[in-house]
Every structure is written in C-alpha cells, then in structure tokens.
Amino acid sequence: MLGLLAFGGALPVAVARAGAPHVVTFEGVATQLAPTSGAAQRFETLGAVFDELRAAGVDRLVLAGALTRPAFDPARLDAVTADLLPGLMAAMHGGDDGLLRHVIAMFEGQGFAVIGAHEVVPELTATPGLLAGPDPDAATEADMTRALAILAALGPLDVGQGAVVSGGLCLGIETLQGTDAMLRFVAATPAGLKPEGGVLVKAPKPGQDLRVDMPAIGPDTVRAAAGAGLSAIVVAAGQVLLLDRAALLAAAGDAGITLLARAI
Amino acid sequence: MLGLLAFGGALPVAVARAGAPHVVTFEGVATQLAPTSGAAQRFETLGAVFDELRAAGVDRLVLAGALTRPAFDPARLDAVTADLLPGLMAAMHGGDDGLLRHVIAMFEGQGFAVIGAHEVVPELTATPGLLAGPDPDAATEADMTRALAILAALGPLDVGQGAVVSGGLCLGIETLQGTDAMLRFVAATPAGLKPEGGVLVKAPKPGQDLRVDMPAIGPDTVRAAAGAGLSAIVVAAGQVLLLDRAALLAAAGDAGITLLARAI
Numbered sequence: 175m176l177g178l179l180a181f182g183g184a185l186p187v188a189v190a191r192a193g194a195p196h197v198v199t200f201e202g203v204a205t206q207l208a209p210t211s212g213a214a215q216r217f218e219t220l221g222a223v224f225d226e227l228r229a230a231g232v233d234r235l236v237l238a239g240a241l242t243r244p245a246f247d248p249a250r251l252d253a254v255t256a257d258l259l260p261g262l263m264a265a266m267h268g269g270d271d272g273l274l275r276h277v278i279a280m281f282e283g284q285g286f287a288v289i290g291a292h293e294v295v296p297e298l299t300a301t302p303g304l305l306a307g308p309d310p311d312a313a314t315e316a317d318m319t320r321a322l323a324i325l326a327a328l329g330p331l332d333v334g335q336g337a338v339v340s341g342g343l344c345l346g347i348e349t350l351q352g353t354d355a356m357l358r359f360v361a362a363t364p365a366g367l368k369p370e371g372g373v374l375v376k377a378p379k380p381g382q383d384l385r386v387d388m389p390a391i392g393p394d395t396v397r398a399a400a401g402a403g404l405s406a407i408v409v410a411a412g413q414v415l416l417l418d419r420a421a422l423l424a425a426a427g428d429a430g431i432t433l434l435a436r437a438i
Numbered sequence: 439m440l441g442l443l444a445f446g447g448a449l450p451v452a453v454a455r456a457g458a459p460h461v462v463t464f465e466g467v468a469t470q471l472a473p474t475s476g477a478a479q480r481f482e483t484l485g486a487v488f489d490e491l492r493a494a495g496v497d498r499l500v501l502a503g504a505l506t507r508p509a510f511d512p513a514r515l516d517a518v519t520a521d522l523l524p525g526l527m528a529a530m531h532g533g534d535d536g537l538l539r540h541v542i543a544m545f546e547g548q549g550f551a552v553i554g555a556h557e558v559v560p561e562l563t564a565t566p567g568l569l570a571g572p573d574p575d576a577a578t579e580a581d582m583t584r585a586l587a588i589l590a591a592l593g594p595l596d597v598g599q600g601a602v603v604s605g606g607l608c609l610g611i612e613t614l615q616g617t618d619a620m621l622r623f624v625a626a627t628p629a630g631l632k633p634e635g636g637v638l639v640k641a642p643k644p645g646q647d648l649r650v651d652m653p654a655i656g657p658d659t660v661r662a663a664a665g666a667g668l669s670a671i672v673v674a675a676g677q678v679l680l681l682d683r684a685a686l687l688a689a690a691g692d693a694g695i696t697l698l699a700r701a702i
Contacts, residue, residue, distance in 0.1 A: 320595075327591045331584075333608045344597045347611040351627055359623050363615055 176294065177232030177286065180207040181239030184418060185291055185298075189238050193294040196230040198223060202244055217244050221254030224284045235286040236294055237277070237386050274386050290385040292415065299388075300435035302411040306426035307433055314373055314406045314432060316342065321375035321408070322438065329380045335389045338404065340372025353391070354398055361402040371405035377438050378413050392417035396425040396433070406432035413438065440558065441496030441550065444471040445503030448682060449555055449562075453502050457558040460494040462487060466508055481508055485518030488548045499550040500558055501541070501650050538650050554649040556679065563652075564699035566675040570690035571697055578637055578670045578696060580606065585639035585672070586702065593644045599653045602668065604636025617655070618662055625666040635669035641702050642677050656681035660689040660697070670696035677702065 178195035180186035182204050190197060190207055199209040201216050209215070210230070215223045227235065251259070258280060265276030278288045292298045304310075310318065317339040324344060328334035336348035338360050345363055346356040353376065360368070376389050391409060399407055407426070409416070414435075416422055426433040442459035444450035446468050454461060454471055463473040465480050473479070474494070479487045491499065515523070522544060529540030542552045556562040574582065581603040588608060592598035600612035602624050609627055610620040617640065624632075640653050655671065655678060663671055671690070673680070678699075680686055690697040 324592065324595055324597060327595055328588065331588055331591055331608075333588060333611070344595075344613045345615070346613055347597070349608045349610055350631060351609070351623075355623070355626075359615075359619070362619075367614060 175231040175233060177227050177230065177235040178207075179235065179237045180205045180209075181237075181241040183240045185240075185415070186236075186238040188295050188298060189236050189291045191295075193236070195236065195294075196227065196232055198226060200244065203241060205239060216250060218247055218250040218255055219252040220258060220280075221252040224254065227284075227286060232286060235281055235288050236291050237281075237288065238291045275383060278383060278386060288385050290388065292384070292388065292412070297419065298415050299412045300409060300414070300416060302435050302437045305416075305433040305435060306423045307406070307429075307431050310406055310432050310434060313341070313371065317371075317373040318375060318406070318408050318434075318436075320344070321373055322377070322436075325375060325377055332379055332381050335379060335382075336374060336376045338372060338374050338402070340404070341369025343369060345372065353389075353395060357395070357398040357402045357404075360404075361398075368403060370403070372403065373406045373408060374399050374402075374404055375408045376414050377410035384413060388413065388415050390415035390417050391422065393421040393425040396422060396429060396431055400429035400431055404431070406434065408434045408436055410438040411435040439495040439497060441491050441494065441499040442471075443499065443501045444469045444473075445501075445505040447504045449504075449679070450500075450502040452559050452562060453500050453555045455559075457500070459500065459558075460491065460496055462490060464508065467505060469503060480514060482511055482514040482519055483516040484522060484544075485516040488518065491548075491550060496550060499545055499552050500555050501545075501552065502555045539647060542647060542650060552649050554652065556648070556652065556676070561683065562679050563676045564673060564678070564680055566699050566701045569680075569697040569699060570687045571670070571693075571695050574670055574696050574698060577605070577635065581635075581637040582639060582670070582672050582698075582700075584608070585637055586641070586700075589639060589641055596643055596645050599643060599646075600638060600640045602636060602638050602666070604668070605633025607633060609636065617653075617659060621659070621662040621666045621668075624668075625662075632667060634667070636667065637670045637672060638663050638666075638668055639672045640678050641674035648677060652677065652679050654679035654681050655686065657685040657689040660686060660693060660695055664693035664695055668695070670698065672698045672700055674702040675699040 176193045176195040178197050180197050180199050187206050197207050197210045199205050199214045201214045265273045321337040321339040324337045325334050336353050338346035346360045348356045378389050440457045440459040442461050444461050444463050451470050461471050461474045463469050463478045465478045529537045585601040585603040588601045589598050600617050602610035610624045612620045
C-alpha cells in the first residue's frame with residue numbers, strides 16, 4: 175500500500191491521482207487533499223501517524239508538497255515523538271537538507287520505504303529531449319554547456335540549483351533565495367550589459383535527496399525566464415519536477431522559449 | 439620615466455601623486471588630471487600616443503581609472519591605429535578580459551612595460567591583517583572559509599569576484615552585474631531566510647590581469663554590505679584595490695564592520 179503525507183500545492187494531488195494512496199494530512203498545513211481517515215494528524219503525535227500508516231498496510235511512503243516549518247506545541251507531544259525530538263532538534267541545526275534526511279530516516283526506521291513523488295508519477299519529470307519551443311542553436315548550446323560547468327563546479331559545495339548564462343557571460347547563480355529571485359535579478363541587469371538570449375539551467379545539487387527535495391520549474395518559471403530575456407531553459411532529465419506540465423509547455427510555446435531536458 | 443593613461447575616478451590621481459608620471463588623457467574620457475603635453479589624445483590616433491610616450495622617455499606605463507568603451511570615429515584613424523584595428527576588433531569578441539589583455543600586449547609591443555597602479559602606490563591594496571572593526575568571531579571565520587571555497591571552485595570558470603555567506607548559507611555569488619548589484623540582491627533576501635551577520639569576500643579571478651583590472655572596494659561597498667546586514671568584508675591581500683582608503687576604513691569603523699585582508 176502506498177502512503178502519502180500530503181502538504182501544499184499540486185504535487186500531492188498528482189501523486190494521489192496516480193497512486194491511490196492512503197492520505198495523511200496535518201492540522202495547520204493547507205493541502206488540497208482530504209485525509210483518508212477523515213481526521214488530520216499533528217506533528218506532535220508522530221506515534222499516531224505511524225500507527226495509522228501501519229494499520230492501513232502502508233509499506234511505501236511519499237512526502238509531497240510545500241511545507242513551511244509548522245507550529246509545534248510541546249504540551250501535545252506523545253511518547254513516540256518525545257523520544258524522536260532530540261534527534262529532530264539536532265538535525266534542524268544541519269539546515270533544511272539535514273532535517274529532511276533525518277525525517278526520511280525516521281520514517282524508514284519505522285519500516286516505511288520513503289520514495290519520491292516522481293517514482294509514483296514518472297511524467298512529473300522529463301526524459302531527455304526537446305519538450306517545447308525551437309531547437310537550441312549553437313549559442314544556446316554553448317551557454318548551456320557553460321552553465322552546467324558552473325553548477326558542476328559548485329555542486330560539491332552544496333550551492334547552486336540553477337545558473338543563467340547569456341552570450342558566454344554568467345548573469346546569475348542560484349543561492350538560498352531561489353530561482354525566481356535569481357531570474358528577477360537577471361531581469362534587472364542594466365541595459366547594454368546583457369547579451370541577447372541566454373539559458374537557465376536547473377539541476378539538483380549532488381547532496382540533494384530527490385525523494386523529498388527536488389528542484390522544480392513551472393509556468394511561472396517560464397514567464398520569469400522570458401521576462402529576463404532568456405531564450406532557453408534546460409533541466410536535468412529525471413531530476414527536476416515539471417509542475418503543471420501542460421501549462422508549463424504551453425507557456426514555453428507561447429513565449430518561444432526552448433525547453434530541453436538533458437541527461438546529467 | 440613612468441607614463442600614465444589617465445581615465446575616470448580617483449585612481450589615476452593617486453598614481454599621479456605617488457609616481458610623478460607623464461600623463462596622457464583622451465578626448466571624451468572624463469578625468470581629474472590634466473595632460474602633461476597640454477593636449478588630450480584620441481583613441482583613433484594611437485601612433486601619436488606612442489610617439490608622445492617615447493618622446494617623454496616613458497618605459498613603464500600605468501593604465502588607470504574607469505573607462506567606458508569610447509566613441510570611435512573611423513574617419514580619424516592614423517596609419518598605426520588602422521594596422522592595430524583588426525586585432526582590437528577580434529579581441530573585443532573575447533569580452534572585456536580579452537580586450538584588456540590585447541591592449542596590454544599592444545603597448546608592450548611598442549616597448550612600454552605595463553604595470554599596475556598598485557605597483558606604483560602599494561597602499562592601494564592591503565597587507566594581511568585586520569584593517570578596521572572588531573576581530574572576526576568563529577562564525578565569521580567559518581563563513582569566510584566557505585565563501586573562499588566557493589570562489590576557488592568558480593575561479594577556473596572565470597566567474598566570481600565575490601561571494602556572500604551568512605550562517606553557512608550562500609546568499610550571493612557575484613556575476614557580471616558586479617558587487618553592488620549582488621549586495622542589493624542580498625539585502626532584498628526575504629526576512630526569516632537570512633541568518634544574522636555574514637561575510638562578503640572579494641578576490642580576483644585567476645584569469646584577471648591585475649595590472650589593469652583589479653577587484654575594488656570603497657566606502658560605498660562598506661555601506662552596501664552594512665545595508666545587507668553583513669558583519670564582515672574580507673579582501674585578498676595585495677589583490678583588491680581599497681578605493682578612498684581613509685573613508686573606507688572610517689565607514690567600516692562607523693558601521694562596526696570587520697574589514698580583513700587575507701593572503702589568498
């Protein structure tokens with residue numbers, strides 16, 4: 175049986191549609207899905223979450239959707255969660271990556287195999303090839319190669335899910351603020367400094383656990399890239415979520431943006 | 439005899455004060471210095487420039503100050519410049535770095551040894567040590583180490599004269615738009631995402647020719663770093679220009695910003 179911890183946005187909906195899972199939701203975390211049991215769970219009572227999943231016969235588990243760090247009331251802790259809490263607190267100091275790795279290990283320690291949403295819904299990611307827009311020209315290929323080299327150099331340092339290169343010049347490297355912030359920064363490049371066209375490359379960092387933390391692009395990314403004067407978006411095949419795929423491909427077509435998946 | 443091609447800003451003034459050079463200026467390029475000959479030169483008549491420098495006994499030559507690509511009237515070319523033009527045009531396709539390397543080679547081909555402004559005025563750069571503000575704490579040291587690792591990884595790719603790290607998180611990597619644009623980007627980081635403090639590290643890329651193209655910081659850099667909530671600025675000793683040094687150190691003192699030079 176597939177289990178789904180459903181958080182915000184369209185991703186858990188796609189998983190639910192494809193995988194017919196047992197759905198668990200949480201109080202205070204907006205989601206478009208209803209809990210299979212009829213009642214939302216709380217993060218303070220993970221013992222009850224584990225019990226519900228086991229009772230439903232869940233063996234594989236997907237954690238999907240947008241989750242801001244939830245409010246947490248220590249007075250409501252159950253014994254299982256109280257035992258897990260010191261490890262969770264320590265993991266938080268390791269940043270979001272460390273916390274996610276710890277949460278995965280926690281569920282796997284209870285006998286649930288954590289898998290990625292894209293393993294349930296393969297069409298959430300792309301196979302290598304042209305997805306939309308015109309074939310890349312030589313300049314686009316060169317910019318793409320340079321952006322990929324920049325991301326490869328930064329990967330071991332756990333920086334850089336994205337980069338923008340135009341006319342051989344690097345105009346943006348994604349940092350904590352994310353892709354949209356980077357694209358707004360590129361769009362604000364003073365006139366005369368930015369060559370025509372250019373490429374946004376999106377790929378995971380080597381340390382990322384793609385089961386719960388995958389880079390993503392959506393229709394807004396395409397519009398932001400077009401707004402920054404770029405002519406192409408390249409994603410790592412099988413490793414970047416394509417959110418709202420139909421709208422994404424339509425937006426690329428409308429903007430005349432080349433959308434390409436590359437095996438990386 | 440020292441020669442000085444004087445462009446905009448305070449840097450050629452500092453060179454003139456320290457080195458008593460023969461000063462050449464150019465029509466259409468604002469500079470605070472007067473030409474020694476009494477008349478400005480033009481980029482279309484480099485033959486006349488070479489003749490003037492030779493007649494003045496110039497053997498070492500500094501190119502200093504801010505130079506936007508000047509207007510260029512092909513009708514006014516002299517024979518020497520016409521001969522040099524194809525090479526210059528080709529070099530322009532190599533970007534600013536390629537153009538600068540070509541210009542240096544052009545003057546050296548005429549028998550003038552091109553040297554850096556900092557070789558005439560050593561106090562334009564810093565020797566290793568604390569220049570202003572409090573001693574760096576352990577968190578600052580850790581952020582500095584991480585920023586330097588990021589720049590070192592990018593160096594071979596000819597990207598990154600600067601990076602910002604705060605609480606171990608990379609918040610900015612300098613691209614074509616320059617340090618001030620990066621600091622504005624960091625300052626715009628959404629509240630809650632940026633940890634307290636943080637470090638700006640400035641260092642040259644391995645490919646940079648420090649004789650004509652050196653990273654620089656000035657009082658405005660310090661104010662922008664303070665505005666972005668950073669607590670320290672680290673420069674590569676001997677490899678980053680400290681513009682308007684007295685005002686720079688005063689600005690760091692006023693803002694409580696640690697200013698440090700490191701041997702890199």
